[in-house]
Amino acid sequence: MFNNRVKIKALLAGDTIGQEVTVMGWVRTFRNNQFIALNDGSTNNNLQIVVELGQLDDATLKRITTGASLRVTGEVVASVGKGQTVEVKAKQLDILGDSDAEKYPLQPKRHSPEFLREIAHLRFRTNTFGAIFRVRHSLAFAVHKFFNEQGFVYLHTPIITSSDAEGAGEMFRVTTLPATNPPLNDDGSVNFKEDFFGKSTNLTVSGQLEGELGAMAFSEIYTFGPTFRAENSNTTRHLAEFWMIEPEMAFYDLEDNMDLAEKFIKYIIQYAMDHNREDLEFLAQRLVEEEKQLPQDKRSELGLIEKLEFVLNNGFERITYTEAIDILLNSPAYKKKKFQYEVKWGIDMQSEHERYLVEKHFKKPVIVTNYPKDIKSFYMRQNDDGKTVAAMDILAPGIGEIVGGSQREERLELLEQRMREMHVPVEEMSWYLDTRRFGTVPHAGFGLGFERIVLFVTGMTNIRDVIAFARTPKNCEF
């Protein structure tokens, strides 16, 4: 057994003065040949290790460099220094692994996010990324905890799919055929019968359709898994591979759907506030520092913690798409021709429109409902007006769309008709339509892009900084 250590988070939180403990971790700084700041990733807070002058030989002292790994046994004592209440007086110190100070890319100073993206395999060791990924962990756990408490069944919908009906975006092809000279049919097309699955297959863009199958048996299910878009979008908000949460609920209408989504988002934010306060305070301070470079009017009006508290304590605004367009048309921004894109009923709102609504007009999350049917998917429930569908998008300040959902069309005839209009292959989707043939019920669901909510909660601005190893066009490192 090697693992007899106490985690630094537990040590700092507990009443441990006078105990002899063993700790292990990595050196963040070493001052005056006496004071080691040791971090083990359990918290951003370092443990101060105190080495007595003369206790270690010079050769050992030289090896205590930033990034080196140590095992230290010693007594926990009250600290007289600033910044910590306890420290460990080293009795035994072993260097587990060296770190050549000349070569180690991380130094105890601020590194740019761009530089750290290049060394994503090491950036977890910084305060910022330590905090981000502990918050991400807590948000992910809170997702599972929320749905488990509500009695939802976690369904693992398939990643590889032969269906391309979801229509959510461009897809990656999955194949075991040779890249050159694949087997061909007589007409010169590729003979996918020879491919692994005997047909052409892709990476999923959504688990919704399969999720609906589960909801028609368990009433309430959710998915939480990776999804893919083969779109050449090099933005701060898009990834080719990202994680999505998709609950799907029988016996829900659009209002039930909105209520659940709002409750869910508040629950996971509250969980992070309760369990990652120190990380969030660190990230709040980071945001303040970062925004110092910006002119006053570009800075966030609220600090990170205040923003999250505001979301927790206020209802999301709920407006129809038609109302949203009216607000835009009557806005000073529109009258001063500040919008780049056209505003009129029927448009797919652009980021500038969504941001105006949430950041300027309402200054809070907004749920927009009942979008024009022509800009939405075939499976959304048609409203009686013949023009709109029972869709809902949740827009968040600084992020834009964070949730997209709808009540689903449960009426077989209307669904089939809409599929034909939108050229969705009705026969291939017979399994999906069976849910409407046999015991159909009103039902609804939504998708939440997990990285978008991590962005929102951490105050980061580039989505590549909140996923461990980002996959974007021309970029698939590690």
Place this chain on the structure above:
Amino acid sequence: MFNNRVKIKALLAGDTIGQEVTVMGWVRTFRNNQFIALNDGSTNNNLQIVVELGQLDDATLKRITTGASLRVTGEVVASVGKGQTVEVKAKQLDILGDSDAEKYPLQPKRHSPEFLREIAHLRFRTNTFGAIFRVRHSLAFAVHKFFNEQGFVYLHTPIITSSDAEGAGEMFRVTTLPATNPPLNDDGSVNFKEDFFGKSTNLTVSGQLEGELGAMAFSEIYTFGPTFRAENSNTTRHLAEFWMIEPEMAFYDLEDNMDLAEKFIKYIIQYAMDHNREDLEFLAQRLVEEEKQLPQDKRSELGLIEKLEFVLNNGFERITYTEAIDILLNSPAYKKKKFQYEVKWGIDMQSEHERYLVEKHFKKPVIVTNYPKDIKSFYMRQNDDGKTVAAMDILAPGIGEIVGGSQREERLELLEQRMREMHVPVEEMSWYLDTRRFGTVPHAGFGLGFERIVLFVTGMTNIRDVIAFARTPKNCEF
């Protein structure tokens, strides 16, 4: 708002007699034009709805068929019938969706698992698959709960990877290049610079290497995500797409690793026993029924519940690979030439060998350690004997290998040497080697195939029956 229902599980569990409630669900059976068995997926237990004779017209009565969906409001009353303590006396009954009895594939009788695999989109509505997927949910939740309680960080390692060094098996290629006439280099090879990521990419076979990067910052991380094998294995234990859990821990040696794995497996089984007792009892009974067709000596010695209790209450046997080979060589089975495959030191044990060890010799889960280095991966820590590595596999009765893990080689020189011997590209893997260059520490980890543990806990025998939509060679439906 539509969703004003009480879930049947809550109704049956609570003290609800005398209350007026609304329930919604699907009809399982309808007897004597009076007694509806209604199921909403929250539990395998149906709620009995009682309709008074003459209360509904004939046209409505005819529509109450297996699979139809209903909304019922009425009073909860004590039941005089067998099999339930309470029932609902219908005051208002609405048919939400019809189910044509002539066409609905599920009838209130036993269907074969093979038939149900063909209609995997409907099989969730059966008692067996309802129970399986509720147990699967609980096991998944328990995975997250266990690691969260232990302070592990949940890391989403990438699904699309440009690395093929994991060496765990054949890979699927991920591409956006056209299937015919892809862009070529001058030498006739495919020009992957034109592919989405600017290089050739695959679906991951393991998140371990990226997991190690996380462990070198957070000390303890875990992954839980889909993994892929493009292997043409049409067996009852293999899937092309499956979910895997991979914890990775700094400051752990092999013994710490075994301790964690055993504690983890017991924790998630205990969780299912505590939260899914009814589902497990149903599955136990199913197993008894299924095994009635088998000769006595092929039936399970223990019932499902007893088997799980046995695992919970007994330590896993721990033996070295060398001891395992000795046991096999000295076994009656070997002496009677009952093994199909050769037994000698150095072999990669076959299923028949593993099953002999766990099912005949020890009759409990077995952890086999210190395998010959030549049959294991490059990253496993080399033992001082020069022949073996600090690997560990956990073998379970009826399943075989359920966990594969090891202490990792933390010594840079030995690791590089082994990579060269095994033709792993050292330069491409420089990011991985950085963990050994900068603050390397003893560390370990393991992988657990999630569907394997679901098989073990549910007593099912075909892995296609414990994943929602199985992906296997020539099969990618739904």
